[in-house]
Amino acid sequence: MLVFEVSETAEDILRDPSQFLGIPIALLGAVFLSFGAQYQSRGVNKVERISGQKASAGLSGNQLVSLLKRPSWVVGTLLLGFAVVLQLASLSFSPLIVVQPLGVVALVITSILNARMSGLDLNHKTKIAIGMCVAGVFVFVTIAAFTATDQPVTEEHLVTILVILGVVLVLFTAAFIFMRHRTKAIFYIVGAGIIYGFVATLAKVVIGRLQQGEFDVLTLICLIALLAATGGGMYFVQNAYSSGPPDLVIAGLTVIDPMVAVVIGVVVLGEAASAPLWAMFVFIGAGAVAVTGVFMLAKHHPQVQA
Known part of the structure; x- marks a missing residue:
């Protein structure tokens, strides 16, 4: 029965092989993401040294302007x-659940780049953490690709997503205001990962509605929310660079981001309504492994310990 269900879903996917065109495009994007994170991290660290002020409690206006000059x-x-x-x-x-998690490739590339450019040797626990991130996401997306199905996004779905995003932004903004002097890199990384999970979902929705020629008031609201969340996530990422290495930042984004997007697809959009019960347990287990890898990386990475 299990083999039959997976085989039937695989046949449905293979009927439209054009959806796999997004995979090489997403992998190329992961390469750009790796190099972009490395150079942005260097820019933030340089601004910190010049200003003599740590940005871990939040980049100031002067530091933001200085970044534009780096x-x-x-x-x-x-x-x-x-x-x-x-x-x-x-x-x-391609479907969101297929291409979004492929960004985890950027974690491996960024880890190698950062180690070479910083002259560091990654310790054993760091390598295990990276392996857990990659393995967890790989299992997570593989099961999702063969058990979840795209569902039409209704206006009720969009309103629900926008309301949840609004609550998330308010909570993280409040936490940043009242706790920023006591926060660590993992706070900014988790926050950015969750926010970017909503960004990916809204981007998929907006693209779909534009392809269908639907540009109404609700689509405009989604676009505004998309831009606002992108800006908030980007600010969190810049702060994370000041207190954590770039591969840790990328680990949070490429693990938490796709999982949030898939959870939205499963819980809000019902994309896993026809998935077997065993897939749910695999989702939970693989997600736990990947997220544990992120927290291990935040604890054992050589630059964090230094």
């Missing part, structure tokens, strides 16, 4: 811009 940060931002464009392009071809 060539490394500008180059990193442009590379991340290319990564976003490629991600949006991949979403126009």
Whole structure:
């Protein structure tokens, strides 16, 4: 029965092979994401040294202006811009649950880049943490790709997503205001990952409605919310660079981001309504492994310990 269910879903996917065009596009975006994160991190660290003020409690207005003058940060931002464009392009071809988690490839690339550019040797626990992130996401997306199905996004779904996003933004903003002097990199990383999970979902929705020629008031609200969440997530990411290495930042984004997007798809959109019960247990187990890897990386990474 299990083999029959998976085989039947695989046959449905293979009937439309064009949806796999998004996979190589998403992988190329992961490469740009890796290099962009590395250069942005260097820019933030340089601004901190020049200003003599740590940005872990929140980048000041002067530091934000200084970032625009740093060539490394500008180059990193442009590379991340290319990564976003490629991600949006991949979403126009393939389902969100297939291409979004492929960003975890950026974690491996960023870890190698950061180790080489910083002259660090990744310790054993760090390598295990990275392996857990990659393995957890790989299992998570594989099961999702063969058991979940795309569902039409109704106006009620959109309103629900927007309301939840509003609550999330308010909670993280309040936590940042009252706790920013006691926060660590993991706070910014988790916050950015959750926010970007909503960004990916809204981006998929907006692209779908535009492809169908539907641009109404609700679509405009989704676009505004998308831009606002992108800005908030980006600010959190810049703060994370000041207190954590770039591969830790990428780990949070490429693990938490796709899982939030898939959870939205499962809980709000009902994309896993026809999935067997065993798939739910695999989702939970794989997600727990990947998230544990992120927290291990935050604890044992050589730059964090230093």
